[in-house]
Amino acid sequence: MSALSPDQRPTVLVVDDVPENIAAMVALLQDPYRVKVATRAATALQLAREAPPDLILMDVSMPGMDGYEACRQLKADARTACVPVIFLTARAEAHDEALGFEVGAVDYIMKPVSAPVARARIASQLALKQAHDFLRDRSAWLEAEVQRRTREIELIEDATIIALAALAETRDNETGNHIRRTQHYVRALARKLQHEPHFAGRLDDKAIDLMFKSAPLHDIGKVGIPDRILLKPGKLTAEEFEVMKTHTTLGRDAIADAEAQCGTTSSFLRYAREIAHHHHEKWDGSGYPDGLAGEAIPLSARLMAVADVYDALISRRVYKPAFAHDDAVRIIAEGRGRHFDPRVIDAFLAITGEFHAIALEYADPAGAGPAPAPAPG
Structure with a gap:
């Protein structure tokens, strides 16, 4: 299979307030993916709404808005609701992980990040999103096609009625x-x-x-x-x-x-x-x-x-x-x-x-x- 061109690669948005963490994730992801970064949740929300990425890697603990609240807002917005969010965090408590899934995250990766684990989970979620996007687009296309063909049938019905009625009127x-x-x-x-x-x-x-x-x-x-x-x-x-x-x-x-x-x-x-x-x-x-x-x-x-x-x-x-x-x-x-x-x-x-x-x-x-x-x- 030929490699994807740079413009065809999936886009991953990395959100973390620690520059070293950002640099590590960019080094891990920059070959197979296009990587965007943000050091604040508010900035990440703006970037995601302007051009929704294919996946977001989100730190939980950040100054101001934390990752949980950012995820809630992403899922509440129709423009970004379908973007999968994976939390990157050092929090290991079960209730932290449960809260992450409750606000809409699809996975949880513990810090320090294991490169093979991160690559596998990111690839898995991107594959799921690609399948979801395909089904959604296919469904939208089918709905549009049904509407188009229904309208064609209606137009044919209308034309047939007028033609038949006009035929009767010419004799009447x-x-x-x-x-x-x-x-x-x-x-x-x-x-x-x-x-x-x-x-x-x-x-x-x-x-x-x-x-x-x-x-x-x-x-x-x-x-x-x-x-x-x-x-x-x-x-x-x-x-x-x-x-x-x-x-x-x-x-x-x-x-x-x-x-x-x-x-x-x-x-x-x-x-x-x-x-x-x-x-x-x-x-x-x-x-x-x-x-x-x-x-x-x-x-x-x-x-x-x-x-x-x-x-x-x-x-x-x-x-x-x-x-x-x-x-x-x-x-x-x-x-x-x-x-x-x-x-x-x-x-x-x-x-x-x-x-x-x-x-x-x-x-x-x-x-x-x-x-x-x-x-x-």
């Missing part, structure tokens, strides 16, 4: 701002409900973030609706409306197929599937596709129901002008306990100003195209 004659508005409405409602006891455990920050990401896929099933129905400029017949309603199950099936391909049910895809499948269900059971009622409707879909209807009301359609914000709020409030979850409506009524601000921030550009034709009746 609505602008992409509809999906942006509705996802922000969903998040605003979820945050308002987050700390209510009834929703404890179901609306933590992670769940809210996943619902926000999933919301743009609520109408992904419209990709499977024939153009003659989806793009019809007039009122749908009863038969055509039955076909239009299948966009909920088409969306569910597409997302369920994606889950099956992944071989697992992720929280992200679960929320997307729930929202696509059930956002047209009604609290009283009169909605579609399954006629679910009350708490049987997934919470994510109950939030989307309010977001979707509010946005439909305030948006211009080929069959109606845009409703004013106050009129949309009144209509939704009238649906409390029938169309919508009462608790969700109470949250909505408490933050209608936030809904209005979202609508203004993500308003459709002038002359945006109309949405699909209305249902019959």
Whole structure:
């Protein structure tokens, strides 16, 4: 094995108030190690904090601050806590040695120092520190790598959602701002409900973030609706409306197929599937596709129901002008306990100003195209 260059050698800080002791340790260590010296504990602390050495050889009895107190301060400082300290002392009492280990020292070398013993113990502690540093650095690298790859996956998820949602919007004659508005409405409602006891455990920050990401896929099933129905400029017949309603199950099936391909049910895809499948269900059971009622409707879909209807009301359609914000709020409030979850409506009524601000921030550009034709009746 080739010898280490001077800059690669481990650094040992020798702390002793007796010049002869300093000279002896420098002579012992200067070939295999870079040696720094200090004759006072306070000076040693300053040197160690500025450039932490690989190991400290510390005398116990020194004027002013003794070695025990210096070691305590080294171990209390994050910059030097991992630097091993070996005490050099003539104190041979058992309680002195015990105190040394109590304040954080890793070894105790008695004076007069035996050169072979000192070299062996110093080499042993430096090897342990090198192994510790390697594991610590490896752990930090792995943690950073996991965070980097997790972020990459999140970015891929986000891009996939936007791409799929935009694909659905290109066939739906609505602008992409509809999906942006509705996802922000969903998040605003979820945050308002987050700390209510009834929703404890179901609306933590992670769940809210996943619902926000999933919301743009609520109408992904419209990709499977024939153009003659989806793009019809007039009122749908009863038969055509039955076909239009299948966009909920088409969306569910597409997302369920994606889950099956992944071989697992992720929280992200679960929320997307729930929202696509059930956002047209009604609290009283009169909605579609399954006629679910009350708490049987997934919470994510109950939030989307309010977001979707509010946005439909305030948006211009080929069959109606845009409703004013106050009129949309009144209509939704009238649906409390029938169309919508009462608790969700109470949250909505408490933050209608936030809904209005979202609508203004993500308003459709002038002359945006109309949405699909209305249902019959």
